[in-house]
Amino acid sequence: MFAKFVLDATWQQAAYCAVCGCGMQHIAFDIYLIYQISGGESGLISLLIYVVIYLLFYQFFAKKLPEKGEFAASRQALFPIATIILLVWILSILDNSAIAGFEAGMWHRIIYRVIDGLCCFYVLWVQINQKEKMSLQRELDGINSAWRQQKKQYQVTSETIESINRKCHDLKHQIRALREITDEKEKEEYFNEIENDIMIYDTALNTGNKALDTVMMEKGLFCKNHRIQWSCMADGTKLDFMKLEDIYAIFGNALDNAIAAVLDLKEPEKRVISVKIINQNSLLMIQIQNYYENKLHFEGGLPVTTKKNKRDHGYGMKSIRYTAEKYNGTITVNGEGNIFMLQILIPVQRGGC
Incomplete structure (x- = not known):
């Protein structure tokens, strides 16, 4: 209940925090009992044991368990650790009770406490390991989702541009109709409509690579409509060894x-973008x-997204790196002098440039 309202977390996350905290407290209690069983009586040392254990727990466990401010507490993870901690806690109570007049020896009790503490430690260590696996899986899912979205966007854009090409081809037939129009005002309006239709070719590039031409035309239209200048010096034939969807993934994400x-x-x-x-x-x-x-803030060599929902964003740069690494390439990011530079180096492959 305390964790629920103090942390402003879900009930599942609050239960997860409570179980992990219980495991931490149990480890500290086991070490304290080992000290006491061994003949220790100093209250100050007993207090220090708890303080040191709690500080170590905070440094090596508590700080690492949350991911971007949230605990990844799934039901599958919560049930087994809660069960183990509960069993350890029950056994601890039984050990502290006088059972049928039987009193275990000192070393027996110490060994029990060591095993008891190691069980709790193992449970907490598994949480760190599980959290890292879940983080990697979520990142991979995000990259795959971004890749599928880029692939779908490429198909839609390609079809749209094909449709525009057909429309522009049909314009020559419409121009013939102008000869039949005698009203000057109507003719001027028709001219303006045709001019707007064919202005799309101001942004068209012929780099020699269909995928690159598609993404450049799409982003070029957006830049034109939003008064963004851009320059492009590119020989698309140098990208022939790459898959179409990989080209779109790199340039689509980078230009976005x-x-x-x-x-x-x-x-x-x-408001200028340069592509080379x-x-x-x-x-x-x-x-x-x-x-x-x-x-810019960097994490793992890549800039961190500035969007508020960081869990669901920030996969664009990771997708670029993942795609480059498919071709044994590397990416570097530099932000000196308020100029952001993304540089990708890929070894030239046979059949490419």
Whole structure:
């Protein structure tokens, strides 16, 4: 009950904290009893035992168990540890009671307390290990989800661009209809409509790679509509050894991050994104730069998402790294001088550039 309201947690999380706390208290109690059984009588040392155990527990367990401020307390994890701690607690009560006049020897009681404490320690250690596994699984699920979303987005965008291409092709037939229009105002409106339809080709690129052209056209349209300048120096044929969905995953995520950063900038001259793809010393180098204002915080070599819901966001950069590593590549991130630079290096593979 105390954990529920003080921590503002769910009942499941509160129960998880209470069980782990009970295990910690039991370890401290076992060590205290070992000291007492061995003939120790100092109240100060007894107090120090509890203080030291609690501090060690906080440093090596309590600080590591929460993930981004929340306890990953599943029912599958809670039931076994609660059962074990309860059994240990019951056995401890029985050991402290006078059972049929039997009194165990000193070493017997010490060994029992050591085993009792080790059981509790094992339960807590398993929680740390389980938490790390759950964290890795959640991260992998997030990356896979982002990858599937990017793949789906690529298919939708590709179909949309194909539709636009057909529409623009049909414009030449519509132009013929202009000859039949005699009203100048109506003709001017029709011209403006056609001009808006074909302005999409201002953002079209022909890099030599279909997937790259698709993502560049999609992001280019967004930039044009939101007054974001961008430059692109890219030979898409250098990416031919990569799968289409991997190309889209890298550039889709990278450009989404860059666009999100420059959208917040108030100075128009800083709303700029630069994309460069070159072949350098048997390495494919992908470099994307943009201005940014927010302070960068890194974790594991990657910037941490600035969005409030950190658990469900921040997988874009991890997806980029995961995709690059599929091709034995590496990524580096630099944020000096308020210029964010993402650089990806991938060894050139046979059949590529």
